[in-house]
Amino acid sequence: MDTPNTPGPPVFEAAGPATDLNSQLSGLLELIAAGDQQAFADFYRLTSRRVFGMARRVLIDPELSEDASQEVFMQVWQGAAKFDRGAGTPLAWLMTIAHRRAIDRVRAVQAATDREARYGASSQDPDRDVVAEEAGTNLEAEAVVRCLGTLTETQQESVRLAYYGGLTYREVAERLGAAVPTIKSRIRDGLLRLKTCLGVG
Known part of the structure; x- marks a missing residue:
């Protein structure tokens, strides 16, 4: 029909x-x-x-x-x-x-977001992989906690949800009630601070 x-x-x-x-x-x-x-x-x-x-x-x-x-x-x-x-x-x-x-x-949508995130991490935004790997495998937990304390409250929330909660940018944005570009900016700024604090080159 x-x-x-x-x-x-x-x-x-x-x-x-x-x-x-x-x-x-x-x-x-x-x-x-x-x-x-x-x-x-x-x-x-x-x-x-x-x-x-x-x-x-x-x-x-x-x-x-x-x-x-x-x-x-x-x-x-x-x-x-x-x-x-x-x-x-x-x-x-x-x-x-x-x-x-x-x-x-x-x-x-999640599959598409994950693909985009993987592509972005490998081609345009290596900070995420570098910091996550260094913080998770090469540095002591105490140093990570100490350096997380140097971030603003909003940066801490965004970074924790993204890297320790396993959420995508979109999911973090929904959880915190913020726009996706805002969340990306918070995470990027937070990662730069973490890199400086942790001594990641």
């Missing part, structure tokens, strides 16, 4: 009681499985808020959340016939799909 045009951003409309909604969604899924595009539009209208909310809780970023939501509804259009009433309610089935899609997005 042809794929319908996916509706725009989620429509924030209130639905009726959950039991009535699930009954309505079951009927719509049967029609969607038969290729009914109006049923698909109705299904989207009734559930888009919930799907977007689930994606937003996992992904935080609104654009990524909207992309993930669109993927969820494409899966609904293509796989409505796979819905099994005996296995659970339509909402539970839909939320499971939404959660999985959001997690898949997280993993895809």
Whole structure:
């Protein structure tokens, strides 16, 4: 069957009681499985808020959340016939799909971020590898602690999360509520101070 045009951003409309909604969604899924595009539009209208909310809780970023939501509804259009009433309610089935899609997005973004970080560390920003290696293998822990104490509080938080917490720049930024460029600047300045303190050339 042809794929319908996916509706725009989620429509924030209130639905009726959950039991009535699930009954309505079951009927719509049967029609969607038969290729009914109006049923698909109705299904989207009734559930888009919930799907977007689930994606937003996992992904935080609104654009990524909207992309993930669109993927969820494409899966609904293509796989409505796979819905099994005996296995659970339509909402539970839909939320499971939404959660999985959001997690898949997280993993895809994380993989891309990791690749970028590895490339950047090897080609443009060797400070991270040098300091992490020297601090972790060649220098005593006491010296590392002492030198971390010379950093500003914000630099310490950023460096600890990045190098001892294993977080990416993006994750550090989200954790501290700052922009990614700001976090990169903090970490770079912190690393320069550490290099000076630790005597890393």
